[in-house]
Structure formats: structure tokens, C-alpha cells
Amino acid sequence: GDSVTQMEGPVTLSEEAFLTINCTYTATGYPSLFWYVQYPGEGLQLLLKATKADDKGSNKGFEATYRKETTSFHLEKGSVQVSDSAVYFCALPPSSGGSNYKLTFGKGTLLTVNP
Amino acid sequence: ETGVTQSPTHLIKTRGQQVTLRCSSQSGHNTVSWYQQALGQGPQFIFQYYREEENGRGNFPPRFSGLQFPNYSSELNVNALELDDSALYLCASSLYRGAQETQYFGPGTRLLVL
Numbered sequence: 061g062d063s064v065t066q067m068e069g070p071v072t073l074s075e076e077a078f079l080t081i082n083c084t085y086t087a088t089g090y091p092s093l094f095w096y097v098q099y100p101g102e103g104l105q106l107l108l109k110a111t112k113a114d115d116k117g118s119n120k121g122f123e124a125t126y127r128k129e130t131t132s133f134h135l136e137k138g139s140v141q142v143s144d145s146a147v148y149f150c151a152l153p154p155s156s157g158g159s160n161y162k163l164t165f166g167k168g169t170l171l172t173v174n175p
Numbered sequence: 176e177t178g179v180t181q182s183p184t185h186l187i188k189t190r191g192q193q194v195t196l197r198c199s200s201q202s203g204h205n206t207v208s209w210y211q212q213a214l215g216q217g218p219q220f221i222f223q224y225y226r227e228e229e230n231g232r233g234n235f236p237p238r239f240s241g242l243q244f245p246n247y248s249s250e251l252n253v254n255a256l257e258l259d260d261s262a263l264y265l266c267a268s269s270l271y272r273g274a275q276e277t278q279y280f281g282p283g284t285r286l287l288v289l
Contacts, residue, residue, distance in 0.1 A: 064217075096280075103265055104218070104280040105177065149217055162208070162231060163267075163278060165217030 062087045066150045066166025073140055073173050081135040081169045083124075083150035091152045093117075093126055093133040094163070098147040107135075107148070140173045147171070177201070179268050179281035187287045193254045196284045200247040200268030206230070207249045208278060209241060212263040224249060261288045 067082040085093065092111045096104040108117035113128035122137045133150060150166040178201040188194050200207050206225045210218035220233035224243035238254040247268070253260055263285050267278035 066217075101282075103177070103179075103181075103282040104267075106277055106279075109277070151217075162220040162223065162233065163210075163218070164220075167217050168215075 062091070062152060062154060062164050064150050064152060064164055064166040067169055068167065070170040070172060073171070075142055075173055075175050076139045077173075079135070079137040079140045079144075079171065081148055081150075081171070083133045083135065083166060085131050085133065085150070085152050087131075087152060090128065091154065093124070094151045094153075095122070095124055095133070095135050096149040096151055096165075098149065098168070100146070104149065140171070142173045142175055145171055145173050177279040177281065179266065179279050181264075181266055181281040181284050183284060184282070185285045185287075187289065188256050189289050190256055190258060192256050192288075193252065194256060194286060196251040196253075196264050196266075196286070198249045198251070198266035198268075198281055200249065200266075201270075201279060202247055204247060204268035204270050204279070206269045206271060206276070207243055208267045208269075209249075209251045210265045210267065211235070211260075212265060212283070214262070218265055221251070256288045258288050261286060 063086045094109045095107040097107045108119040110117040110126035116125045124135045147168045149168045151163045180199045208223040209221040212218040222232040223230045227243045240252045243249040263283045265283045267280045269276040269278045
């Protein structure tokens with residue numbers, strides 16, 4: 061079945077450092093791919109998405125490129141801020157079609173950015 | 176701010192009790208999904224409702240049930256609570272049920288079962 065493998069944390073960085081959080085997936089087709097962010101005490105917010113191979117999603121300085129050949133969707137940011145401290149989830153919808161829109165999530169990566 | 180609200184924010188129950196969690200979707204969103212997020216884990220899909228009918232279910236027992244109402248609100252009911260039901264429960268709404276649709280999550284209800 062579909063699955064997501066996400067780099068486990070926690071990740072601790074200093075402000076302005078470069079961030080990479082790895083995500084690889086297993087799916088039968090070519091689903092859309094998502095990154096969600098969960099700030100402390102809050103629900104999930106969609107951070108960015110890509111709907112097809114070679115698409116680059118971007119938002120708030122974060123980027124991720126849909127790599128079909130490596131089945132990856134790594135999240136990157138060139139210069140992190142303290143306010144980026146959160147848990148990040150990679151997720152994919154079903155690739156087998158149908159009407160059931162179930163998101164499969166990775167386990168999440170806790171990012172802490174120190175001033 | 177996603178426009179999706181959930182109540183209550185926190186809840187404490189004892190084993191064997193029943194609980195009802197509520198969600199209010201964005202206006203016009205006819206699809207709602209519920210997820211369970213255990214501590215330190217990613218959310219796990221419980222079920223989805225589309226136009227007041229169940230539209231798919233994850234690997235959860237029948238004591239997890241739901242309702243969706245015409246006014247874009249929904250409920251998650253859990254009977255015979257077990258200790259392992261302690262988790263953050265998230266609802267998410269979307270305009271349509273297609274795989275390309277963005278799901279908008281509420282802040283969640285944190286349930287503790289003692």
C-alpha cells in the first residue's frame with residue numbers, strides 16, 4: 061500500500077541555518093504530495109504541495125520538488141527562523157484513485173530553531 | 176486560520192465511557208475527514224463523510240462512528256473508551272472529495288482516557 065517515510069527528528073538548528081527534511085514515498089501511481097506543519101498546540105496547516113513530477117511547491121521560504129525518479133519530496137529552507145519551530149509532516153493522498161480522500165502521513169519531524 | 180473549528184479543546188474521560196467530539200467545517204465544504212494523532216505520531220485516518228454518508232474508513236473498530244449534518248458540522252463518537260484512545264483528534268474539511276483537494280484541518284480535540 062501507499063506509505064511515507066520521513067526523516068526522524070528531532071532536528072535542532074541555529075537561526076539562519078539551512079534546513080532539509082527528507083521524505084520518500086511508495087505509491088502505485090503519481091499522487092500529489094504535501095507538506096503540512098503543526099505549530100505547538102495547533103492543528104495541521106498545509107505548507108506547500110506539488111501535483112505532478114518535477115513540480116516545485118513553495119511557501120514562506122520553504123521549497124520541495126517532486127522527484128519521480130527518486131520518489132522523494134524533500135523539504136528545504138535556506139535560512140530558518142525561530143518562528144519555524146514546529147512539527148513537519150510529509151503526506152500523500154491515495155494513488156489508486158477512487159473517491160476516498162485519505163491522507164497518509166509520515167511520522168513527523170520536530171524542528172527546533174534556536175536564536 | 177483555516178475556518179475549521181473543533182470542540183471541546185480538551186477532554187478527560189475514564190475507560191469504558193463514551194465521548195462525542197464536534198467539528199464545524201468551512202461553509203460549502205461537503206467532505207469531512209477525521210484523524211487520530213497519537214503522541215509523537217502522524218495522524219491516522221479514521222473515516223470520511225461526504226454529503227452525510229460515510230465515504231471510506233481506516234483501520235478503526237466500529238465503536239468509532241460519525242455523523243455529518245447539512246449545516247457543515249460533524250461529530251465523532253467513540254464508545255467503550257480504551258486507554259489507547261488517548262490522542263489528539265483532528266477533523267479536516269474540503270470542498271470536494273477528490274484526491275487533488277486541499278484538506279483544511281481544525282486545531283483538534285485532545286482526549287485523555289484514564
